Amino acid sequence: xxxxxxxxxxxxxxxxxxxxxxxxxxxxxxxxxxxxxxxxxxxxxxxxxxxxxxxxxxxxxxxxxxxxxxxxxxxxxxxxxxxxxxxxxxxxxxxxxxxxxxxxxxxxxxxxxxxxxxxxxxxxxxxxxxxxxxxxxxxxxxxxxxxxxxxxxxxxxxxxxxxxxxxxxxxxxxxxxxxxxxxxxxxxxxxxxxxxxxxxxxxxxxxxxxxxxxxxxxxxxxxxxxxxxx
Amino acid sequence: xxxxxxxxxxxxxxxxxxxxxxxxxxxxxxxxxxxxxxxxxxxxxxxxxxxxxxxxxxxxxxxxxxxxxxxxxx
Numbered sequence: 001x002x003x004x005x006x007x008x009x010x011x012x013x014x015x016x017x018x019x020x021x022x023x024x025x026x027x028x029x030x031x032x033x034x035x036x037x038x039x040x041x042x043x044x045x046x047x048x049x050x051x052x053x054x055x056x057x058x059x060x061x062x063x064x065x066x067x068x069x070x071x072x073x074x075x076x077x078x079x080x081x082x083x084x085x086x087x088x089x090x091x092x093x094x095x096x097x098x099x100x101x102x103x104x105x106x107x108x109x110x111x112x113x114x115x116x117x118x119x120x121x122x123x124x125x126x127x128x129x130x131x132x133x134x135x136x137x138x139x140x141x142x143x144x145x146x147x148x149x150x151x152x153x154x155x156x157x158x159x160x161x162x163x164x165x166x167x168x169x170x171x172x173x174x175x176x177x178x179x180x181x182x183x184x185x186x187x188x189x190x191x192x193x194x195x196x197x198x199x200x201x202x203x204x205x206x207x208x209x210x211x212x213x214x215x216x217x218x219x220x221x222x223x224x225x226x227x228x229x230x
Numbered sequence: 231x232x233x234x235x236x237x238x239x240x241x242x243x244x245x246x247x248x249x250x251x252x253x254x255x256x257x258x259x260x261x262x263x264x265x266x267x268x269x270x271x272x273x274x275x276x277x278x279x280x281x282x283x284x285x286x287x288x289x290x291x292x293x294x295x296x297x298x299x300x301x302x303x304x
Binding site: 005006007009010013014021022024067069071072075076079080081082084145146150157158159161224 | 240242278290294
């Protein structure tokens, strides 16, 4: 509970200020109508795009209101001992594991011996390139103030600074696409894909992955609630 | 009760909270720090931080997209 002193200070400061807030509902209405019109045109051209448009808007809404930020997920644990977002990410990985397990199990039962290219999901190799890429991305993410998701969200909120970050994104992805064959030739093609169901029973692999994620969740919770060292 | 203002306008996450933590360390019990920020995430972040560290906190939005975060040291 804030003390009386704090409340008095806030009241005194608010009193001396004129109301500077504008009603933003008309703008929201205009945007709503425009996006509906756009959805209608997309519907005429191809149904799939309407779905993308609506899901995109819904995702943006959820991102904005949940403040889900991948940069903060990894940053806040170290800076402020706050692992709430990290735990949310682990939870979403557990849900993703269950969902993909169901899809892949179904697929593998109908198509025994399917290769990495055919099984639903993306199979990427793990190696030194993952470490280098993650390090570069992590440094850039913290300097830029956010990952792709929060940069796009901020632009929607009306900030101008993330527009520069977005420009950097365009430059970075273009350069990345240009240099990818180099990376692939020198590193990526020599590394292997790790797919747990190849080494053990499918159910055991799913169980192991969820057990590890649950352990990480407990570890993150313990880290946040740990008594500060004095 | 001393009151100090901290201007964090145009600063991106997480710099306002880092600056506030640094500033609060120099202040005495009962003092109030007012952080000015234009990032929507800052208030939410500080609320969590304040709860974790038992600070009193109050968030005001005097202008659209501009927040004042009142933090009182316990």
